[in-house]
Amino acid sequence: MPIDHTLKEEGEFRYLDAGEGEPLILLHGLFGALSNFGPLFDHFTSKYRVLVPMLPLYTLPMLSTNVDNLAKFLDRFIQHTSFKHVNLIGNSLGGHVALVYCSRKPQMVRSLVLTGSSGLYENAFGGGFPRREDKDFIRKKVAVTFFDPKHATDELVEECYETINDKGKLIRILSLAKSAIRHNMAAEIPKLRMPVLLIWGKQDIITPPEVAEEFHTLIPHSELHWIDECGHAAMMEHPETFNGILETWLAKTLV
Numbered sequence: 001m002p003i004d005h006t007l008k009e010e011g012e013f014r015y016l017d018a019g020e021g022e023p024l025i026l027l028h029g030l031f032g033a034l035s036n037f038g039p040l041f042d043h044f045t046s047k048y049r050v051l052v053p054m055l056p057l058y059t060l061p062m063l064s065t066n067v068d069n070l071a072k073f074l075d076r077f078i079q080h081t082s083f084k085h086v087n088l089i090g091n092s093l094g095g096h097v098a099l100v101y102c103s104r105k106p107q108m109v110r111s112l113v114l115t116g117s118s119g120l121y122e123n124a125f126g127g128g129f130p131r132r133e134d135k136d137f138i139r140k141k142v143a144v145t146f147f148d149p150k151h152a153t154d155e156l157v158e159e160c161y162e163t164i165n166d167k168g169k170l171i172r173i174l175s176l177a178k179s180a181i182r183h184n185m186a187a188e189i190p191k192l193r194m195p196v197l198l199i200w201g202k203q204d205i206i207t208p209p210e211v212a213e214e215f216h217t218l219i220p221h222s223e224l225h226w227i228d229e230c231g232h233a234a235m236m237e238h239p240e241t242f243n244g245i246l247e248t249w250l251a252k253t254l255v
Contacts (some may be wrong), residue, residue, distance in 0.1 A: 003042055007034075007054075008242050009198070013077055015053040019045030022110075022254050029092025029116075029233075030176055031160055036091065040246070041241035048087075048250075051218045053077050053095065057176060058169045062246060065172045066179035067093070071100035078108060087254065089113040089246075092122075092206070096180055103188040111253050113197045113246060114183075116232040119185040120214055122207045135161055146231040147203045189218040196222040199242055199247045201230030223249065 004018050014133060016034055026037045034052050044050050051249050055070055074097055078086055087110050090098035095117025102109050139157045143149035164170045196219045200212035209226075216224040225245045235242045 003045055012056070012073075013053060013080055015051055015077070016041060017049070017051045019047070019049045020049045021089070022087060022250075023049045023051060023081070023085075024087050024089060024250075025074075027088065027090040027094030027098055028052070028055060029094050030173060030180075031142075031163070032091060032094065032233075033159070036133055036233060036236055040089075040235050040243060043239075043243045044247075052097050053191065055094065058166075058172050060172070062171065062175070064105065065175045067096055067100055067183045068095045068179070069174075071104065074098070074101050075105060078105075083108075087108045087111045087113070087250070089115075090117055091115050091235060093118055093176065094117065095119060096183070096185070099185050099189065099192075100183070102192055102194065103185070104239055106191075106193060109194050111195050111197070111250070112192070113199065113249075114215065115199045115242070116201065116204055116207045117211075117215070118180045118207060119183075119189070120207075120211050122180065122211070123205060128206070136234050138164070144205055145230070145233055146237050147201065147229045148237065151233075151237055186214075186218065189215070190220065192219055193221065197246065197253075198222055198224040199234055200224065201232060201234045201237065202226050202227055202228045203230060204232045206232040211231070 006016055028036055037052055041050050043172040056073055060069055085108055086097040091093050096119040099119045102112055138161050139152055142160050143152040143158050198212050198215055212224055216222050227238050227241050230237050
């Protein structure tokens with residue numbers, strides 16, 4: 001049966017939704033898109049109901065563009081779906097949004113998966129201010145996301161270039177990046193009681209390995225898995241390895 005990649009549009013929500021069973025909600029990062037989760041979405045829809053909401057990174061009012069309001073958006077989305085509980089999987093800023101939600105509505109979260117998550121420390125955009133006019137500079141910055149720069153495709157570079165050359169979007173990106181740095185979760189994380197899986201690239205420059213180690217130390221019921229020759233977006237760079245780790249963990253956790 002072919003997987004439905006049609007974007008559902010219901011009120012303020014735009015999202016992918018396919019499969020049946022335990023709900024997995026995938027949360028993308030600051031420069032992320034629904035396509036970042038393509039292999040993960042396709043793999044898990046055979047066993048789970050998988051949803052990928054588009055976070056309103058560029059549509060919130062300027063003064064409301066922060067991690068706190070993204071977590072409120074996630075809360076509204078989960079209420080919209082009428083799920084009694086969910087399993088959250090977040091990359092980068094998406095992981096941070098998931099952590100804020102988990103700290104506020106722990107009774108709604110059966111399990112949490114973080115990969116390259118912010119919330120403790122991150123190098124925003126790999127360090128340095130984006131020079132809007134320089135596409136080669138943008139290519140280098142996109143490549144920092146990955147261990148192997150081949151993953152910084154022309155399509156990704158063009159998407160990033162167009163985004164930061166839109167003044168409204170750029171202001172919101174910088175606002176969200178600052179908000180993520182200010183909204184440190186170190187005090188809340190030890191209170192989490194749901195099982196947490198950490199999947200981390202050993203060569204992640206944006207949220208380096210010591211960030212994963214600190215998450216692992218602070219989160220009571222956490223399990224940490226490394227992927228070698230891998231940067232900040234493990235589910236894109238090594239989808240088969242990522243999916244294998246996640247599948248095994250979900251099978252033993254959601255019983």
